[in-house]
Amino acid sequence: MNDNGTNTAMNASPNLLAPASDLKRRYRTDKWFQRIGLGAIALSLAFIALLFFHIVREGHSAFVRANIMLDIDFAEKHFVKENLAAADYTALVKQALTEAFPEVVDRRDKRQLFSLLSSGAAYQLRDMVLANPRLIGTRQQVWLPADDDVDMLQKGKIDRNLPEENRRINDRQLSWLDTLASQGRLETQFNTAFFTGGDSREPELAGVLGAVKGTMLTLAITLMLSFPVGVAAAIYLEEFAPQNRWTDLIEVNINNLAAVPSIIFGLLGLAVFINFFGLPRSTPIVGGLVLALLTLPTIIIAGRAALKSVPPSIREAALGIGASKMQTVVHHVLPLALPGMLTGTIIGMAHALGETAPLLMIGMVAFIADVPGSIGDPAAVLPVQIYLWADSPERGFTEKTSAAIIILLAFLMTMNSLAIYLRKRFEIKW
Amino acid sequence: MLYTSLLPTILLLAVAAYFLGQRRAERVASAAGGLRQLHSLPSHYGVFVALCCALPGLAVFLVWMACEEQVITAMVAAGLPEALRNLPANELSLVINEIKNVAFGGFTASGGNPAVEAAAGSYLSHLHGVRNLVVAIALLTCLLPGWWALGRIDKDLRARNLVEGMARVVLFGCATVAVLTTIGIVLSIVFEALRFFQSVSPSDFLFGLQWSPQIAMRADQVGSSGAFGAVPVFVGTFLIASIAMAVAIPVGLLSAIYLSEYAASTLRSWAKPALEILAGIPTVVYGFFAALTVAPAIRDLGAMLGLSVASESALAAGLIMGVMIIPFVSSLSDDVIHAVPQSLRDGSLAMGATRFETIRHVVVPAALPGIVGSILLAISRAVGETMIVVMAAGLSANLSVNPLAAVTTVTVQIVTLLVGDQEFDSPKTLAAFALGLLLFFFTLILNFIALRVVRRYREHYE
Numbered sequence: 001m002n003d004n005g006t007n008t009a010m011n012a013s014p015n016l017l018a019p020a021s022d023l024k025r026r027y028r029t030d031k032w033f034q035r036i037g038l039g040a041i042a043l044s045l046a047f048i049a050l051l052f053f054h055i056v057r058e059g060h061s062a063f064v065r066a067n068i069m070l071d072i073d074f075a076e077k078h079f080v081k082e083n084l085a086a087a088d089y090t091a092l093v094k095q096a097l098t099e100a101f102p103e104v105v106d107r108r109d110k111r112q113l114f115s116l117l118s119s120g121a122a123y124q125l126r127d128m129v130l131a132n133p134r135l136i137g138t139r140q141q142v143w144l145p146a147d148d149d150v151d152m153l154q155k156g157k158i159d160r161n162l163p164e165e166n167r168r169i170n171d172r173q174l175s176w177l178d179t180l181a182s183q184g185r186l187e188t189q190f191n192t193a194f195f196t197g198g199d200s201r202e203p204e205l206a207g208v209l210g211a212v213k214g215t216m217l218t219l220a221i222t223l224m225l226s227f228p229v230g231v232a233a234a235i236y237l238e239e240f241a242p243q244n245r246w247t248d249l250i251e252v253n254i255n256n257l258a259a260v261p262s263i264i265f266g267l268l269g270l271a272v273f274i275n276f277f278g279l280p281r282s283t284p285i286v287g288g289l290v291l292a293l294l295t296l297p298t299i300i301i302a303g304r305a306a307l308k309s310v311p312p313s314i315r316e317a318a319l320g321i322g323a324s325k326m327q328t329v330v331h332h333v334l335p336l337a338l339p340g341m342l343t344g345t346i347i348g349m350a351h352a353l354g355e356t357a358p359l360l361m362i363g364m365v366a367f368i369a370d371v372p373g374s375i376g377d378p379a380a381v382l383p384v385q386i387y388l389w390a391d392s393p394e395r396g397f398t399e400k401t402s403a404a405i406i407i408l409l410a411f412l413m414t415m416n417s418l419a420i421y422l423r424k425r426f427e428i429k430w
Numbered sequence: 431m432l433y434t435s436l437l438p439t440i441l442l443l444a445v446a447a448y449f450l451g452q453r454r455a456e457r458v459a460s461a462a463g464g465l466r467q468l469h470s471l472p473s474h475y476g477v478f479v480a481l482c483c484a485l486p487g488l489a490v491f492l493v494w495m496a497c498e499e500q501v502i503t504a505m506v507a508a509g510l511p512e513a514l515r516n517l518p519a520n521e522l523s524l525v526i527n528e529i530k531n532v533a534f535g536g537f538t539a540s541g542g543n544p545a546v547e548a549a550a551g552s553y554l555s556h557l558h559g560v561r562n563l564v565v566a567i568a569l570l571t572c573l574l575p576g577w578w579a580l581g582r583i584d585k586d587l588r589a590r591n592l593v594e595g596m597a598r599v600v601l602f603g604c605a606t607v608a609v610l611t612t613i614g615i616v617l618s619i620v621f622e623a624l625r626f627f628q629s630v631s632p633s634d635f636l637f638g639l640q641w642s643p644q645i646a647m648r649a650d651q652v653g654s655s656g657a658f659g660a661v662p663v664f665v666g667t668f669l670i671a672s673i674a675m676a677v678a679i680p681v682g683l684l685s686a687i688y689l690s691e692y693a694a695s696t697l698r699s700w701a702k703p704a705l706e707i708l709a710g711i712p713t714v715v716y717g718f719f720a721a722l723t724v725a726p727a728i729r730d731l732g733a734m735l736g737l738s739v740a741s742e743s744a745l746a747a748g749l750i751m752g753v754m755i756i757p758f759v760s761s762l763s764d765d766v767i768h769a770v771p772q773s774l775r776d777g778s779l780a781m782g783a784t785r786f787e788t789i790r791h792v793v794v795p796a797a798l799p800g801i802v803g804s805i806l807l808a809i810s811r812a813v814g815e816t817m818i819v820v821m822a823a824g825l826s827a828n829l830s831v832n833p834l835a836a837v838t839t840v841t842v843q844i845v846t847l848l849v850g851d852q853e854f855d856s857p858k859t860l861a862a863f864a865l866g867l868l869l870f871f872f873t874l875i876l877n878f879i880a881l882r883v884v885r886r887y888r889e890h891y892e
Contacts, residue, residue: 030786037688040681041701047753048707051719232604240598241605252881254608259807259877260870261814263841264615267866270848271618278499293611300608326594354712357816357845365849383714383817390718390821398722405715412710 055409059402065191065204066146066154068117068180070096072125074135084129084136089122093144100185101176112173118145120193120205143189148203148396150177154188157395168395194403198369199380199388203396206389208404210371214284214379215353215411221288221375222352226295227345231334233296234303234341239329258297265294266361274362281363282378290358295348302344306337311430339426346419350412356383382408433561436491440572444484447576451479454583462585470590478589481596483576490568502560506553511545529553619870622863629857630658635864637661641827641838643847643858658861660868662827666837670748670819671812673833677752678808682759683801689760690767691789702764709757717821720750725822732834740824740836747822748833751815758808766800766884767793769891800887806880810873816841840865 072092079087094114098104104113121144128142129135149168152158164171180186197207233254241247269290273279279286310333318328359365364384372379380388382404389401455475459468468475503526507515514525525546532550583589627635638659685705689698725746732739739745770793778788794801824836825846847862 026784026787030784033786033789034688034692037684037692040684041688041705043681044685044705044708044753044756045701048704051711051715054719054723055715229604229607232601233607236598236601236605240601250605250609252878253612255881256874256877257608257612259810259873259881260615261810261816261841261873263814263816263844264619264866264870264873267844267848267863268611268615268618271622271863272614276618277496293607296608296611324590324594326597350710354710354714356712356714357820357841360816360820360845360849363849383712386714386718387817387821390714390721401718405718408712408715412712416710 052409055402055405059399059404059406061155061157062194062399062403063191064155064188065193066151067143067187067189068146068150069141069143069185069187070100070117071139072096072142073099073139074129074137076137079129079136084133085126087126087129089125089129092125093117093121101179104176109172112170113176116147116150116173116176118147118202118204120145120200120202143187145193145204146186148394150186151188151204152395153177154186155399157399194400198371199367199385200369201367203392203394203400206397206400208382208385208407210368211380211382211385211404212407214287214368214372215381217284217372217375217379218287218291218381219349219353221284222291222295223345223349225288225292226299226348229292230296230299230345230348231303231341233300234307235329235334237300238304238307239333240325254297254300258301261357262294262355263357263361265290266358268293269358269362280376280378282366282368283376284372284379284381285375286362287359287364287379287381288375290362291352291355294355294358295352298348298351299341299345302347303337303341306340306344307333309340309430310336336428339422343419343423346415346422350415350419353411353415354383354408356387359384360387382411433565436565436568440484440487440491440568443487443569443572443576444480447483447580448476448480450476450580451583452476454479454580455589458583458585467585469586469588470593474589474593475583475587477593478587479576479579479583481593482579483572485596486575487568487572490564490571494564494568502553502557505556505560506549509552510549514545533557615870619863619867622860623867626857626860626864630861630864634658635660639829641843643843643861658857660840660865662829663838663840663843663865665829665831666744666823666827667813667839667841669831669833669837670744670751670823670839671809673745673748674751674755674812674815675805675809677749678755678759678812679805681752682756682808683763685756686760686763686767687789687794690764691785691793702761705757705760708754709761711754713754713815713817714821716750716754717817717819720746720818720822724750737834739834742822742824742836743834744823744837745833747819750822751812751818754815754818755808755811758811759804762804762807762884763797763801766797766804766887769800769888770796771891797887799883799890803880803884803887806876806883810876810880813876814841814869814873816845820845840869844869 070093073095074092078092094110097113097117098110101113104110124144125142146154149158153160153169153174158168160167160174169177177186193205194207196209197205198210200206237247237250237254241250269286273286273289274281279289314332314336315328318332319325323331359381364379364381365388366378366380367388368378368380370377386401386404386408389397389404452472452475455468455470455472456465459465459472462468465472506529507522507526510525514522517525528546529549530553532546533553635658638657639661640657640659641662642657689702693701721742725741725743728743728746728749729739729741774792774796775788778792779785783791819839819842823842824838825842826836827838827843828835830837844862844865847859847865
């Protein structure tokens with residue numbers, strides 16, 4: 001079959017020494033094909049660049065937040081000594097705003113004025129007072145979170161020049177904000193709440209700590225289960241398994257399992273862990289179990305490759321001086337294969353970190369504002385948090401989604417770099 | 431208290447057993463005239479005793495963990511008054527939940543039903559009583575075999591063989607986890623799917639043209655016919671997968687051919703990992719990008735051209751899914767193209783063929799089975815991919831092959847049917863498992879064929 005191309009060329013020029021008449025055309029085709037191939041690679045790389053550029057452009061602004069500075073009067077009349085948490089902190093905020101804009105008297109206008117601040121402002125004051133009760137009776141300048149619409153306006157994501165009825169912030173609110181800005185009371189500052197808070201319905205208060213911690217707990221369970229089991233399975237299949245049908249079945253099975261859609265593992269988790277064993281929904285323990293089953297094939301395949309790369313001479317030497325088969329494997333083969341196994345495990349963990357679909361199946365889509373404390377608490381994980389925020393209608397959540405993606409990608413890059421470093425550092429060329 | 435520290439206690443006992451066994455073996459050795467007289471190393475005896483101590487206790491603990499819920503519930507249910515005990519199963523489970531809430535100090539909805547309060551008390555006392563019993567049994571099953579093993583130590587005990595035998599069993603057990611997972615998947619999905627097929631006939635499901643899985647609560651409700659014809663869902667799935675493959679196959683194959691046939695080794699060494707980045711990006715990120723950037727862009731483009739494009743068009747989801755799949759096609763194809771023996775290329779080039787002609791007439795035909803295998807694997811990825819379509823494709827099942835229309839896919843339907851409140855006796859929830867069953871077997875068959883083809887191909891040239 002490889003004669004076809006050359007035959008036509010030869011028929012065209014019977015004299016082998018003279019250049020064929022269509023040689024130029026043939027080389028041109030070759031050049032073009034080469035360019036198309038390069039173009040295909042360039043296309044993929046361009047897409048990666050576009051994706052990263054887009055995410056960073058959208059997400060970088062979530063790391064800052066518009067805050068408003070107010071003079072809060074922690075007058076003693078507001079507080080009851082026995083129960084500081086019960087005081088009406090919203091009233092403190094409202095009072096401070098009224099003092100800042102004494103000309104606003106109408107009730108409707110007042111409501112618009114108050115809506116410039118986030119509902120989280122009152123909680124922030126409460127936390128301040130609970131942490132330091134000596135604030136009571138003093139007057140403090142406090143930076144409080146602005147509402148997400150103000151935040152969007154500050155970041156230029158709401159156009160000031162739109163007609164008023166198409167804008168989420170009306171002209172009066174704009175003038176108040178300009179006043180605040182001219183007094184230096186409206187600033188965009190580093191958004192610590194994004195790193196220290198759990199999820200929230202308010203974009204300006206939402207943070208990723210809950211999701212990051214949920215992810216850590218989930219991945220810890222996954223690692224604890226899938227690494228030992230995966231390594232043990234790889235050792236068995238590579239070093240001990242007799243060549244028989246059962247071993248073949250296990251092998252075919254593992255390869256197939258690695259390509260089963262991840263959502264199927266979610267169905268398994270739902271039917272077995274939640275419905276049959278009655279484990280609590282939406283918790284890191286169930287998530288970790290499901291992801292462990294999901295990553296197991298990857299780890300086993302990587303582990304076997306690592307074991308295979310250890311030369312047989314090592315085994316023969318150990319066996320030759322009287323070590324048992326098990327001693328040979330545990331004392332000599334396994335230590336040499338371990339870096340490769342670790343690399344495979346980290347890559348498997350990185351896959352588990354980005355996995356969303358199976359976790360949706362086991363109920364990890366619930367809205368959870370608390371930061372989880374243990375593996376039995378309901379928790380969110382980063383990719384699911386991204387999914388939830390991407391679905392939220394508020395404009396403010398778009399940048400939060402992108403920022404959470406940046407954090408997720410940062411985790412992934414760290415893990416993959418670690419895997420590459422391990423491979424480079426410990427790889428032995430036999 | 432005792433119960434929660436059971437696991438650490440067992441592990442501690444095992445460590446103590448190890449040292450006891452080792453010491454005892456050393457003493458036996460010195461009595462018999464040196465370590466050489468022992469059959470195995472002292473540490474082997476230690477591990478032997480430790481395993482004999484820990485394994486039975488752990489087994490008791492795990493078995494109890496798995497069935498605690500059922501046992502306690504059954505005990506409490508047996509102690510309930512007649513009236514409560516004869517409730518239908520689902521109401522009874524509500525009552526049990528209520529009892530647990532009261533017992534663990536949660537909030538109560540019924541506001542102090544005396545029977546529930548009493549049952550909560552008995553629940554707690556049962557729990558404590560039985561848990562103490564379990565602790566006692568577990569500790570006994572640790573200590574007795576441990577003590578027995580300690581007593582068996584003498585210079586002729588083949589401890590190493592015993593320990594290694596046990597280790598082999600553990601290794602074998604770990605290897606079968608993968609098989610158990612597959613069995614678990616098949617059983618759990620098939621079981622729920624069979625319950626679905628009790629209410630909807632399989633032929634209606636496979637060949638029906640209407641998919642609207644809402645069940646009417648009232649007879650006169652609008653638009654809740656509860657039709658379970660899955661054809662529109664399959665058509666949507668294959669439409670999006672075809673668009674994805676239309677992107678992934680040319681780009682992936684051309685990349686692979688370029689990298690293995692033309693590229694200088696420096697370009698290859700960084701372009702290959704760079705392409706792999708595409709496979710490492712979580713699919714939820716692709717979904718976000720598709721829904722927020724690509725779909726509106728396509729809609730605007732369509733509007734400019736005077737086409738009406740749905741905001742959740744199949745095209746947007748398919749294009750981005752295609753990009754995601756490029757590395758699956760390219761890296762596997764690259765491997766198989768690389769495996770084509772250099773002698774074939776050399777022969778063709780020596781005959782005067784250009785590199786393009788060599789690729790077209792020699793390399794690609796030789797690598798074709800492997801390439802087909804990699805494409806099959808990629809198709810199975812595309813069909814099973816979830817997050818991109820959940821975020822960027824539609825929910826309503828239109829029977830359409832127009833890439834500009836909104837269609838839905840199998841995975842989208844599974845997610846929408848199972849996220850949120852579920853009732854495990856309605857066909858609506860069970861339909862997700864029927865779809866899952868089809869998805870599982872379809873991808874399984876594709877994977878099986880693909881893996882076989884690739885394997886056979888590799889053997890062909892090795």
